[in-house]
Amino acid sequence: MPARKGFFPCPAPNHEDNGICGREPYATAAGEMVCVRHYVQFRRHGEVKPLKRRIKVGMVCLAEGRENLPCGRPAKHWDTTGIPHVPLCKSHAEQRRQIRIGLRTELQPVRDRRIAQESQARDGKGNKRCGECKQWLPETEFWKSAASKDGLNGLCKHCSGIAARMKNFGLSKADIERILGEQGEACAICRSPFTPARTISVDHDHACCPGNYSCGQCVRGFLCSSCNSGLGWMKDSVPGLYASVAYLTSWQQRRTSSGPASPA
Numbered sequence: 001m002p003a004r005k006g007f008f009p010c011p012a013p014n015h016e017d018n019g020i021c022g023r024e025p026y027a028t029a030a031g032e033m034v035c036v037r038h039y040v041q042f043r044r045h046g047e048v049k050p051l052k053r054r055i056k057v058g059m060v061c062l063a064e065g066r067e068n069l070p071c072g073r074p075a076k077h078w079d080t081t082g083i084p085h086v087p088l089c090k091s092h093a094e095q096r097r098q099i100r101i102g103l104r105t106e107l108q109p110v111r112d113r114r115i116a117q118e119s120q121a122r123d124g125k126g127n128k129r130c131g132e133c134k135q136w137l138p139e140t141e142f143w144k145s146a147a148s149k150d151g152l153n154g155l156c157k158h159c160s161g162i163a164a165r166m167k168n169f170g171l172s173k174a175d176i177e178r179i180l181g182e183q184g185e186a187c188a189i190c191r192s193p194f195t196p197a198r199t200i201s202v203d204h205d206h207a208c209c210p211g212n213y214s215c216g217q218c219v220r221g222f223l224c225s226s227c228n229s230g231l232g233w234m235k236d237s238v239p240g241l242y243a244s245v246a247y248l249t250s251w252q253q254r255r256t257s258s259g260p261a262s263p264a
Helices: 036-045 090-100 157-169 173-182 225-233 238-258
Strands: 027-029 032-034 077-079 086-088 142-144 152-156 200-204 219-224
Touching: 027 036, 032 036, 077 090, 086 090, 142 157, 152 157, 157 173, 157 200, 173 219, 200 225, 219 225
Parallel strands: none
Antiparallel strands: 027 032, 077 086, 142 152, 200 219
16 A cells, blocks of 8 residues: 655665655565655566666766767666666667677767758868768768768768677777778788778677677677688588588699590
């Protein structure tokens, strides 16, 4: 039954965990009379802890933005991983969710959005400016995008690939540049050079992170699409790859010993 008015205020911790909640008591939870919200929390989670505050109009995201300044975008969610709670924008809240499930290791600054007029701008040669590297490039260097007013992605193909790898594989831009430098801008297996038009596949240990995403710690290197598909079909089986090498070597030896095939 609901508690009568006039009782002592709710003694559960407040959102900053530096005092009591202070709301009107409602029912007993964990041996004390607590407010409605703490009572519902106790029924759902079996414990009483600081509640999330409601986002108010005018609150901004306090996650790190560009140039070590706060993000400043309108806040949409609370980050409850620490005390006190920190307001986050929609993009940083999604990053926090990815950290929770192991797809990221830390919050990163969100790329500044450009106005539509800047995205559609062209120079005297008809080139479009990339939103990341700020270079004026031919329209053929941008992927098509139905969501954009000019029908092209806001990032060039190179920067778009980097952004995708940062999102899906837990890599930073510095990690990507380091791996490409160590491999000499070429596939780690067949050594064929990477070009802007050639797909770069991120190879990671599926024993650590099954599926198409990685925590960033199990990335083994960058491969061309052919070599990456080959490893995938062989299911990363080292004995299977050795058996394939032995099979091909045996055939080459048989073909060499028997001489060229006679025409029919």
